[in-house]
Amino acid sequence: MLPNPIPELAPQLKQLRLSGILDSLETRNRQALEGKLAYTEFLAMLIGDEIARRESKKFAMRLRRAQFRTTKTLEQFDFDRIPKLNRQLVxxxxxxxxxxxxxxxxxxxxxxxxxxxxxxxxxxxxVRQGLDVAFTTCAALTQSLNAARATGSYERKLAALARVPLLVIDDYGLKPLRPPADEDLHDLIAERYEQAPIIVTSNLDFDEWDQAFACNRLLASATIDRLRHNAYCLELTGPSYRDPRVPPPSKKAPQDKPGNASK
Structure with missing residues (x-):
């Protein structure tokens, strides 16, 4: 019987950072022996395991960097609550x-x-398609840019946000944009305009978006014009997920009828 090469291979695979192969080596070796696989077939399975491990690791890292507030996916989205939503477009x-x-x-x-x-x-x-994503609220975004200005790193922060392959800004217009937040948001939108995609959510109707800019309507017009150019617009209408649950009616104890009182 041939000696088992796995104990000797293990430190070498660790040195080469091929943990995907190391984790499945015994299983794949057994499959190769039982199935009488060719050497190239055995090698292909091992390489596939390593690629799968690396892709899984990259996915987990991208997911952490995105900083989503929850792990909500499209598979979990309840389209039935919003029947007028264009599912095909989504x-x-x-x-x-x-x-x-x-x-x-x-x-x-x-x-x-x-x-x-x-x-x-x-x-x-x-993220599943291999892109880096950054999720933030509009308030947190402008606060981070203002904080970067205070430390002299505003340009670097703005450039980093402009380069993110996909930027998701939640709750636009929830708080009024006053200087310098309005200028910071405009600069970021201008940097990303026709260069990188962006997703923006808002409680405001589309014709109310300029109202978020509390002081400078000209800046509002320039920013919103860039946001709406060639944009895909989704309008959600329906019951709120946050509606309070109505408790079931309480069962009242039967009352004695007149004349049935105990004597």
Whole structure:
């Protein structure tokens, strides 16, 4: 019987950082012996295991870097609650259509309707397709840019946000944009315009978006004009996910009828 080479191979595979092969080596070796596989078939299986491990690791890292608030996916999205939503368009977007076009996706609707879920689900799809994604609220985004200005790293921060393959901005217009937040948002949108895709959610109707800019309507017009150019617009209407649950009616104890009182 030939000696078992696995103990000798293990440290070599670790040195080469081929953990995917190391983890499945015994199983694949047994399959090769039982199936009388050719050497090339055995090697192909091992290489496939290593590629799968590396892709899984990259996916997990991209998911962590995205900083989604939840792990909401498109498979979990309840389309039946929003019957007027264009499902075909949503699935086309999930396939990466807007990513290739470097086009914005704008999602509006009342609070609790599922805007953030849908935005994060599309971001999750992009992560699956191998893209780096950054998720943030509009307030947190402008605060981070202002904080970078205070430390002299504003340009570097702005450039980093401009380079992210997909940027998801949640809750646009939830808080009024005052200087320098309005200018910072405009600069970022201008940097990404026709260069990189962006997803924006808002409680405001599309014709109310300029109202988020509290002081400078000219800046609002320039920013929104870039956002809406060639954008895919999704309007969500329906019941809120956050509606309180109505408790079942309490059962009242039967009352004695007149004349039945105990004597």
């Amino acid at each position: 699935h086309e977007l999930a396939s990466g259509r807007y990513l290739n076009e470097k086009a914005p996706v704008l999602i509006v609707g009342p609070s609790g309707i599922g805007k953030s879920h849908l935005a994060q689900a599309l971001g999750h799809c992009a």
